Amino acid sequence: GQNIDQPTEMTATEGAIVQINCTYQTSGFNGLFWYQQHAGEAPTFLSYNVLDGLEEKGRFSSFLSRSKGYSYLLLKELQMKDSASYLCAVKDSNYQLIWGAGTKLIIKP
Amino acid sequence: DTAVSQTPKYLVTQMGNDKSIKCEQNLGHDTMYWYKQDSKKFLKIMFSYNNKELIINETVPNRFSPKSPDKAHLNLHINSLELGDSAVYFCASSPHGSSGANVLTFGAGSRLTVL
Numbered sequence: 442g443q444n445i446d447q448p449t450e451m452t453a454t455e456g457a458i459v460q461i462n463c464t465y466q467t468s469g470f471n472g473l474f475w476y477q478q479h480a481g482e483a484p485t486f487l488s489y490n491v492l493d494g495l496e497e498k499g500r501f502s503s504f505l506s507r508s509k510g511y512s513y514l515l516l517k518e519l520q521m522k523d524s525a526s527y528l529c530a531v532k533d534s535n536y537q538l539i540w541g542a543g544t545k546l547i548i549k550p
Numbered sequence: 551d552t553a554v555s556q557t558p559k560y561l562v563t564q565m566g567n568d569k570s571i572k573c574e575q576n577l578g579h580d581t582m583y584w585y586k587q588d589s590k591k592f593l594k595i596m597f598s599y600n601n602k603e604l605i606i607n608e609t610v611p612n613r614f615s616p617k618s619p620d621k622a623h624l625n626l627h628i629n630s631l632e633l634g635d636s637a638v639y640f641c642a643s644s645p646h647g648s649s650g651a652n653v654l655t656f657g658a659g660s661r662l663t664v665l
Contacts, residue, residue: 472651483640483656484593491651526591537606540593
């Protein structure tokens with residue numbers, strides 16, 4: 442079966458750095474997405490990786506290793522507004538998105 | 551200027567009733583989707599339409615019927631509602647079909663509670 446694994450919940454301190462990991466086992470790979478979802482709101486797009494390596498976008502960076510079936514989302518200079526769930530999703534060989542359950546990130550002052 | 555709008559935002563109804571959720575996008579996207587997010591927060595694809603044509607129809611009870619009158623609208627009708635249908639339903643759209651880095655834009659969600 443297809444599977445996306447992420448930690449259920451993480452806690453970090455305002456101003457710090459946090460890394461949210463995602464491992465996947467899917468039938469084929471056509472890209473990996475990270476979305477942010479604040480409580481009671483819609484998911485919003487953060488990043489897309491299809492090649493190995495690090496993609497940096499402001500305070501957020503996303504890394505992919507296809508050989509390891511692994512990605513992480515790195516959030517720097519954490520702000521209280523970064524408290525949200527972070528969803529990892531992989532596009533499989535049929536170009537269907539397989540979603541993880543998300544990691545709830547709690548930021549403490 | 552709402553990009554993907556869905557109504558209603560909240561829906562509370564009795565078991566056995568029939569209800570509809572409407573979705574409209576003004577982004578000019580070709581593809582629209584319905585997702586279900588359950589209490590465990592998994593997002594599950596239900597349906598996908600590309601230019602009014604059904605392209606994804608996951609294993610969903612046939613009590614759920616999508617309708618796309620044009621490529622800017624994708625409505626979801628649910629017959630004979632059951633307790634297990636309680637969830638948040640998200641409409642989404644993307645510029646292309648399923649290939650490439652087509653980013654999904656989600657609506658705000660419709661929280662359905664079946665009593």
